[in-house]
Amino acid sequence: MNARWFAQLSWPALRHQAGRQLLALLAIVLGVALAYAVHLLNGTALAEFGSAAASLNGKPDLVLRARAGALGEEVYAEIARRPGVQIAAPVLEGMAQAADAQGQRFNLRVLGLDALQAAPLSPQLLPHGQDLQQLLDPQRLFLNEAALQRLPQPRPERLTLRVAGREGPLSTTQTLGGTLDAAGAPLAVLDIAGAQLLLGRLGQLDRIDLRLRPGLSPTQWLAEAKLPAGLVAAPPPDEGERLQELSRAYRVNLGVLSLMALFTGSFLVFAVLSLSVAQRLPQWALLGVLGMSARERGALVLAEGLLLGLIGSLLGLLLGWWLAALALQRLGSDLGLGLIQGLRPQLRFAVEQLPAAAVFGLLGLVVSALAAGAPALAVRRMPVAQVLKGLGGALHGALPAWLGPALLLAGLALALLPPLAGVPLAAYLAMLAMLLGGIACVPALLRGAVAMLARLPDSATLLLLRERALDQAGEALRALAGVLVSLSLSVAMLVMVGSFRDSLDQWLTRMLPADLYIRSALRLAPGQAAPLPPAYVAAVRHSALAERIAVQRSANVLIEGAPQPVTALAREIEDEGQLPLAGALAEGQGLPLYVNEALRDALRLAPGQRLTLRLEAGAGPQPAFVRGVWRDYARQSGALILPLAAYRQWSGDATVSELMVWLRPGTDAQAAAAQLRALAAEPQDLELAAAGELRGISLRIFDRSFAVTHWLQAVALAIGLFGIAASQSAQVLARRREFGLLLHLGLTRAGVLRLLALEAALLCGIGALAGLALGLALSAVLVFVVNPQSFHWSMDLSLPWPRLTGLLAATFTAGVLAALIAGRRAASGDAVQAVKEDW
Structure with a gap:
């Protein structure tokens, strides 16, 4: 009965008002498409990054690290003999630079592995088809596809690397071997002995990946192992989860914004259906007098809305897939956020994506049904006799004034209200x-x-x-x-x-505030610049170009009670008013700290609160207090600023990470930058930019x-x-x-x-x-x-x-x-x- 009524009455009406219906349909299509496209991009980004991170971390049961500093090789020998340990794979990490096809340097992550121990845990970090002698050769380097694409073609047989060593930058030449399957940013893998020599870290390790014997849980082994003081073992970090936490706010906000079009479109559907019903009031009234029930009248209007929702949702899903593929090509998998480097994932259909597509398609249907609900209810309740006489034309009652x-x-x-699980619901x-x-x-x-x-x-x-x-x-x-x-x-x-x-x-x-900023192009670790050579810092101080210079030391420090190290910026603070402070300052005893808002919220800090700082290696604990809170738009993770003189007195670290240079009046910044670069023994080791x-x-x-x-x-x-x-x-x-x-x-x-x-x-x-x-x-x-x-x-x-x-x-x-x-x-x-x- 309803299908016949719809074919005879609603379908001609929809065709007659095709222009307005097309606008409503377009609103649903765009709303579903944008929401689905953002979902696909978020899912693709996280999945690709998680897969790449898993290939780097391998699949150990536990990862053993030092609470501060590096591990000694004697620790590896002692842990490998522990009962319950089936495999103990030592790992050394660092950064190097290589020259690309245009002669420009690019950063290369370096992993030193023991091929015999790492093969069962991290097969993607070892090339296929290589004999054991090549894998154990300390002079042979294996690159992933992202690194090989940066090299000149045809591929050279040997590659010169430049790294930041203890006594200054070092250059070394390695023989290129096979190709790694590891995805992500440029990566180089070599035997751990070669990595120690390349990075200038003989006798040191960064971590030990442990595979326990079958049937032994990590919790049980940790309870029985009684690790030496200064060591900590934990399951391998889930880098995909870390990125998900880091980008969650951006993704949630983007998802909510993508639903804005669908939310707006629902009102357009409501307006179109309401006007369509209002224009056909005499027809609805006549049909009611001729015997059509109120339920059937309401069902026909609701069917019109559902038809729009069905067609719009299907077209929206197709358009959303195309938009996601286009965005991956133009903006990358993180929509320009810059959190994911070296990944260019492709959008591929998988059965696992069907539930999400069904959810977004159903969302379009629900929105259309809700938008059609009020007109359908009004048609169902209208007094047909009065409407047929030209009376009672108001379909919707007035909303209460309150x-x-x-x-x-x-x-x-x-x-x-406060956020829920970090999301401002x-x-x-x-x-x-x-x-x-x-x-x-x-x-x-x-x-x-x-x-x-x-x-x-x-x-x-x-x-x-x-x-x-x-x-x-x-x-x-x-x-x-x-x-x-x-x-x-x-x-x-x-x-x-x-x-x-x-x-x-x-x-x-x-x-x-300065005119020019200088730091080393070399990296000790991802995101951590190497110190500038002391001779270069002295040369800049005594040059005739600089009217004034200031130095900064960037390092990682541990806050007692915090799970992860935070970035510490030790700088000369002559005027606290120059800092982008958020709130009032407080007095206290100890080393004054200026924490950023992320660190304040993560540890629930307040000005005046006392803390204890520790370095990853070297100096002992340092009492401190929160002097103030500063705005930090450069990062979402915790960071703090502290006076340079106090940091040097505590740590004994006199190195410099960044130089800030104020030029003499009338000095051309571009010419001064060239002269300051020329003062370095290796100018290519510098990154120099104007404010x-x-x-x-x-x-x-x-x-x-x-x-x-x-x-x-x-x-x-x-x-x-x-x-x-x-x-x-x-x-x-x-x-x-x-x-x-x-x-x-x-x-x-x-x-x-x-x-x-x-x-x-x-x-x-x-x-x-x-x-x-x-x-x-x-x-x-x-x-x-x-x-x-x-x-x-x-x-x-x-x-x-x-x-x-x-x-x-x-x-x-x-x-x-x-x-x-x-x-x-x-x-x-x-x-x-x-x-x-x-x-």
């Missing part, structure tokens, strides 16, 4: 409550605007405008819902990104990271603009009889168009101003709640008024133009004939 303010207050209360719910509250307040805002119009001198046009506005307050809510959501979210994202960028620019100004160059690089990375955000924001805004244009056009065309009657009564065609322009201006003006106010409230939640809870970054609110003005003008203009274009047709001569339909 609902909007109550939802806004609920949003404010939710925004004050309460803040997202607060934004949803505020959006719904803003929508519920539209009728009241419209009535308030009409009350203000009552103060103007009376005229026929203003009288018609006021009566129409008061009578159609509910229609205004449906027309403005989509654009209000998209506009407010666009304003919020625009303010948040602008505030973040302005705060980053100010932070860079404070953190980069403006570093600032530009940082801001470009920021813009690249938020490129996807801008695209998602633009799509949602476009859907909202299409929504208000479609709603305005549909409402104007549905009023052809009204316009014909006004023309019969003497109102001119120009007067009808003027009335339409005023109505559209009133409606769009309220929508633009309400969207601005709601967007500013949402931006406050993003700036002061979501970002600190997600990324541990606080910032200052900055309002980009030129962009906000352009955004509001575009929204206002789109609505007014859509009404006028449709009004020219509705107020034409044919509209006069439409009055005959009532005769």
Whole structure:
């Protein structure tokens, strides 16, 4: 019965209103596609990185390390003899540099392995088809595909490496062997004896990978082993999980933003179906009189929404797959975030992806069903006899006046709640409550605007405008819902990104006060620069180029009670006001520390709190206290700043990691940089950049990271603009009889168009101003709640008024133009004939 009714009634209606239905369908397609594409990118990135990390870490039961510093080879011999140990594989890690095809150096991770012990644990780190003698040759180097692609072609037989040694940089030449299967960034593997010689670390190890005998659990072995003091054993770190934790906030925020288009599209579907039902009220009433039940009428409207959702979801999944593949090629698997280096994964279909596709497809169906629910319920409850007589045409009851303010207050209360498992779920719910509250307040805002119009001198046009506005307050809510959501979210994202960028620019100004910055291009470990040669530091000090220089030492320190080392920046602090501090300073006893916001939140620190620092090797414990908290936009992990003199006195470490150079007035920065580079014995060992160059690089990375955000924001805004244009056009065309009657009564065609322009201006003006106010409230939640809870970054609110003005003008203009274009047709001569339909 329902299928027959649908074929005879709903399908022709859908074809007749194909333009508006196409807009609703497009909204669902884009919403599902963006959400599914972001999910695919996140999953692909994490899976690829986890696989690459697993190939590097192998599959041991336990990893043995020293609490501080390196392991001695005698530890390996003692552990290998322990009962229950089946395999003990020593590993040494380091960094080297090699020259690429253009002669430019690139960083190469170096792993030293014992091939006999590592083969069962890390087969991907050993090349296939190599005899044992080659694997044990300390002069033979094996590279992965990422490293081989950087080398000149044809591939050379020998490769010169440059590393940071204890007594200074070292150069050595190795013979190239077979190819490794390990994915990820450029990697070199060689015998552990050769690695110790190459890295200048004879007799040292970084870790020992342990495989226990079958049936023996790591917990049981640890309980019985009684490891020597200074050693710690734990399961191998899950690098994929670490990346997931590090990028979780970014991925969650991006996922929520991708759903913005679908959320906005749901209001467009609601508006289209509501207008479609309103235009067919006489037909629904006649069918009700002829015997169609209320349930069947509601089911037909719901079926229309589900059909749109089904088609839109299927097309959205296909488009989402294509968008994900395109984004992998253009932006990388982390969408420009920069957390994943050396990986270019390909999107491949797998059976495991079907459940996720089903979830996002079902999401499109649910959104469409919810959007069609209110029109379906209204058709089901309408009084058919009264509607058939031209009465009782209002389908939707008015919302309670208290609902909007109550939802806004609920949003404010939710925004004050703490995050759940590091994710600001309460803040997202607060934004949803505020959006719904803003929508519920539209009728009241419209009535308030009409009350203000009552103060103007009376005229026929203003009288018609006021009566129409008061009578159609509910229609205004449906027309403005989509654009209000998209506009407010666009304003919020625009303010948040602008505030973040302005705060980053100010932070860079404070953190980069000098003219030039110099550090070593060599690395001791990934992300850890080697110290600069003392002779070079002295040469820069005595050069005539520098008016003033300052030095910084970067090192890893341990905080008692913290599970992982944190980055310590020992620098000369002449004026605390130059630091980007967040909050007040505190007094205390011991070494003063300035912790970043990530470290403060991770360890729940507060200014004045006492701590104990330890170095990874060497010096003993050092009492300290938290002097203050500083903003650190360079990292999401813990870091601290401490005075250089106090660090040197405690650690005995006089080396320098970075040089900050203030040039003499009138000195050309580019020429000075060339002269300072020439002071080095090996100029290629230096990385030298001007402050403006570093600032530009940082801001470009920021813009690249938020490129996807801008695209998602633009799509949602476009859907909202299409929504208000479609709603305005549909409402104007549905009023052809009204316009014909006004023309019969003497109102001119120009007067009808003027009335339409005023109505559209009133409606769009309220929508633009309400969207601005709601967007500013949402931006406050993003700036002061979501970002600190997600990324541990606080910032200052900055309002980009030129962009906000352009955004509001575009929204206002789109609505007014859509009404006028449709009004020219509705107020034409044919509209006069439409009055005959009532005769």
